[in-house]
Amino acid sequence: MSTVQTSMPVRAAAAGEPSLWSRLRTSRNWAALWFMLPAAAFLILFLAYPLGLGIWMSFTDERIGREGVFIGLENYQWLWDDAIFWLSVFNTILYTLVASIIKFAIGLYLALLLNRHMPFKAMIRSIVLIPFIVPTVLSAIAFWWIYDAQFSIISWSLIKLGLIEHNINFLGDSNWARGSVIFANVWRGVPFVAITLLAGLQTVSPSLYEAATLDGATNWQRFRYITYPLLTPIIAVVMTFSVLFTFTDFQLIWALTRGGPVNATHLMATLSYQRGIISGRLGEGAAIATAMIPFLLAAIAISWFGMQRRKWQQGSNND
């Protein structure tokens, strides 16, 4: 790119070798650097710096209200044999995995449904977005009532129908609690997946389907060999985001269970908040938060390397 010349070479030649300044003045790269600077400064100030600070903090014993001193890996050593920390790692992975898979399945199904022609199409599509629009904390509070140990509408209805005899202990039993928070997360996350995939579906040219139909392809074959491959890049993006959001989820858990019962729903993010902010051990909280980074990097790597580097993207067949 730098070889493109825009200034007047005649004059430059007349003055012999151009000075550094005049070369800079005419360099597009140099100008581009300046144009990028505001954006870069923004990113460094609001993303890179806090991230770096958080990682640094995890190597100190900083507490709220006083500076920490460098203590090396001590925070991590304590975490290493901390059963609650490992439980939170397990919970986070379970939560992310199960919720993401369900969100993907329901989201894709919903997108395929919404992609058909039907009456009130626009309205139905916007209704699907509602769970996504409601502020998380509000929906969490609604779920909190739905799951209440004494006043749950679900338990109440089932009892009235004569199907069960006692209230279901939604948030008081470890497995029920995990299932309940995953359900709430799925409810909230499906619209994002569905609408984004729908956008992707609409870029698929109808002529491909026509040709396939003429060739006698079944519904499944059309999905498998046209829709799915063309949708893959969108799926990669959507699922990367979905996994990241789920992995770092905080509000829903905090409003619903505070990580209880007996830490069965503590995610790394909520544990980090409890240790770092609520009990004031910033260093330890930062260590837990930092421990999330490798998992997140792995999740991104899987999505991008696994799904994006397909041959068809370079124009050849997808094998």
Next chain:
Amino acid sequence: MNKFTTDRRSLLKGGAGLLAAAATMSGDELLGYAKAWAQTSPWKPEPGAKINLLRWKRFVEAEDVAFMKIVDAFQKANNVTINVSNESYDDIQPKASVAANTGQGLDMVWGLYSLPFLFPSKCVDVTDVADYLGQKCGGWTDSGKAYGMLNGKWIGIPVAATGGLVNYRVAAAEKAGHKEFPKDLAGFADLVKGMNKNGTPAGMALGHASGDANGWLHWALWAHGGKMIDKNNKVVINSPETAKSLEYVKGLYENFVPGTASWNDSSNNKAFLAGQLHLTTNGISIYVTAKKENPQIAEDMNHAHLPPGIDGKTRELHLGFPILIFTFSKYPQTCKAFTAFMLEPDQFNPWIEAAQGYLSHFLLGYDKNPVWTADPKTTPYRSVAQSASTPAGEAQMSENAAAAIADFVLVDMYANYCTGREDTKTAMASAERAAKRIFR
């Protein structure tokens, strides 16, 4: 039906009496008094001072109204501004912590438990205010001193506490064979068991409920002679005494209404007021609400201290409300003056009356306030400060003890054992490890 109406009427009358008492000092009178007070006060507010005060969000409306009246009178008399913002229990600490860390935003925080001990170096020394109030109002209780002092210096003023006492339905307790509230651990366990058998179960929080769960579980530990730390801050949670208390709590838990492991601080209030829960530990807020909205329940309920431990002493963990002044405040004199003003008998008396038992005092002189005797059901809350211990127990209250409370070390230990996730040894070992991590 007839009986019901008279009951309701007498209750209404009682309520009106309280209100009348709270309003003995009209706004103008209070202002006049405040002006006179300002003349003689040892702290002279900085001219034009602007204070940002953060407090916990009220549970009893009349309490808040009375508090704002005090603020208003102080503002007018001293020509200063006090901005009061409210946050729920759970949000006070993070906000205060951020202010402490960044050194701006707030001048004073009226928070929970041991807030000043989370950042003692950021709290103004208020020994002069404490001494002044102690002299004037009958002296501080031991628990007051424990909640306010660090190394002989007051770093916060314990304004009041809300007692975590037993709230129970009288008829249900009587039916379970206890005409009088039990006076020992065995009797209490028997009561809980009997109530469950009759289908009128008890329930106390075992979830991450900072107030309710921490409160009664610390009582259970102390009552059996167990301790998180000894006098020298050494972790001694892993002990036969703790094992006994685990057993005891499990016995209670098995007779609780289902779901207590998921309860937060408001769960028991809701269930009690809906008539589904017949015994719990709580502040007086259930009773105050019941008087207004559910007089039958108010009529049939009463309060009591948790029974004394095996050594015959009652030690409870109540929710203390200390107020602190940040060192970075530009107006420390104003803050000190306000703190002292707030706790003067002329302000504090109507205020605790308005709180209807929700605020129990740390200054012994306030035992005489009529709120504690007008309705015998509030009387147990008078002696909250006498039976109170700080989360540190026998040790000096500290940053670490505050962190252990916030990290639910004890609550998790009991919940782990009661729900069958861990056996006695493992539950104690995990708690020991968690405590050692904090007290390292």
